Amino acid sequence: MEKKSSHPIAQAIVKGNPDWFMMPFDYKTFEEVKGKGLIAVDQGGNEFRLGSKDWFSPPSLRGNGAKDFDAAAATAGEGAEGPVHNTQNPKPETYNPAPPDKDILLSYCGRIVAGFDIEDRVKEGSRETIAKLHAMGIKTVMLSGDNEKKCRYVAERTGITTYFASQLPEQKLDHIRRLSAEQVTAMVGDGINDAPALSLADVGISLGTATDIAKESAEVILLSGQISKVEEAISLGRKTYLTIKQNLFWALAYNVVAIPVAAFGMLSPIWAAFSMAFSDVVVIGNSLRSGLKK
Template sequence: MVGSGIGAERGILIRSGEAIQTFKDVKVMVLDKTGTITRGEPKLTDAVTAEGVEETRLLTLAASVENASEHPIARAIVEGAKERDVKPGEVSEFRSTGARGVSGKVGDETVLIGNRRLLEEEGVSGLEALDDAMAELEGKGRTVVIVAADGQALGLVAVADTLKEESIEAIRGMHDLGLHVVMITGDNERAARAVADEVGIDEVQAGVLPEGKVDAIRALQKKHGNHVAMVGDGINDAPALTQANVGIAIGAGADVAIEAADVTLVRGELTAVVDAMHLSRATYGKIVQNLIWASAYNVAAIPIAAIGLLHPMIGVIAMTASSLSVIGNSLLLKRRFTRENPQGKST
């Protein structure tokens, strides 16, 4: 109760005592990228056109189709196009293929927007001419989509998401706790690796579709034992949060993710994961200490009482002292975890 109360005061909501006990044994911390490591507010950064294609046409077609989508990347493209005085047109027959891309008709043209794998499957031509530009943009950590019309690649549109200020500090803190940190993302390998290298991620699993996150968690559990925690914020993260031994939801994320999680970070800061880990370990330590104290009283007093050398009133006093020592020892957690010392470090 004391541990949960301390967590609540610091914006760390722990659903059960079981979560506290499981959390202390976590060895692998899995992080979603968008909205967890990054702010989840991507901005349009680049528009690269194929030979003979005007940038205005590229952005008009891209913004027109993406305007029918609610995905953060879609919103970034639409808003970025508007900032460049490009207005989206009307779109019909809009279709989404999940994390791979979208399509629709703008006027008489059939527009397809997505990753290279999707466009290759659809038989789009002219992709090779954009390879160098795509590699360069992805190497900078940007998410790149290809825009095609009537089976011909027109160019690239790139968006970038900024890191949360505390991400590097939080991941450093996880390493100090001995955790193996894994990032799972639907982004391509190059863009994901650029972000991972910047913040110090140990392992990257890129190109993972939403439905593949559960399988990724299962694989990590099989490899590292049942000691895997995951931090996520989106609707697509909910099944993986449930599969993880400890699911941790960012408080500003989707309601379904929060409902599926064992721990909710109200502050929305990744450093709170480190604070929660310290709190979990310290709380479990107090549980062990309390068991030792309570057992010591009974181990010492029961044999003495059995041979008739312990007065009943002394037994009452000893039992009361046992309870008070447990309560007092638990309350010492509050002295250890102050707002100035959220990780309970010894002073």
């Protein structure tokens, strides 16, 4: 199921555990639910769900669920019709609570059969980048689908003071809509759940390693995938905007001065042509000057 998903976590699971994906699995239907997880139905009509633990209710594990799951996986992998099980919830006493610290759960026919832990690693240079953004007068807010504990962990290590945990794509969109109404907003994201918010933000920034839909939704793509490039991109954008305003000023100033002088015959055609060419040189030189700055 994870091999069919474009989510960064799914890709990380596939890359980190290649031995898990040696046996082909034949699915009849497959669906990716934004902000929640994956749903697949095999040839025998058995439903598999893989996603965030908040998606599963009740978060439980049946005693023989793993055994039934192994049997279904073996037969479905051969393309045969897997065993059909009753998907109704068994009696409560047959359930054992699922480990509450598992980030991703896998269910088979309504029964949770496995859980996975996901470790968050803060990108190198993240704290320094956030500090530079704050020094530039930029407020940072983290919108994440992770739980409160993981968001707090990342916020403490990056210097982000405001964060919202357990956010669905629609909730991220609402936050961006509210922030954009108050001030210019830039959104940095790399997952399928970030795409709507990236499209709505004044400036959408994605990474070269992001999902295709995230890159399509963004105006800026950082090819290196380094978070430190976000500050560089914003700085470059500000310098470019300042250069544009300077060029407009100089072009307008030359026209305001030269046109009346030429209209009253105080400027010969040769000098008028020279003045116009000189104004172009000033504008081009000012643009090149910005590119030479480090």
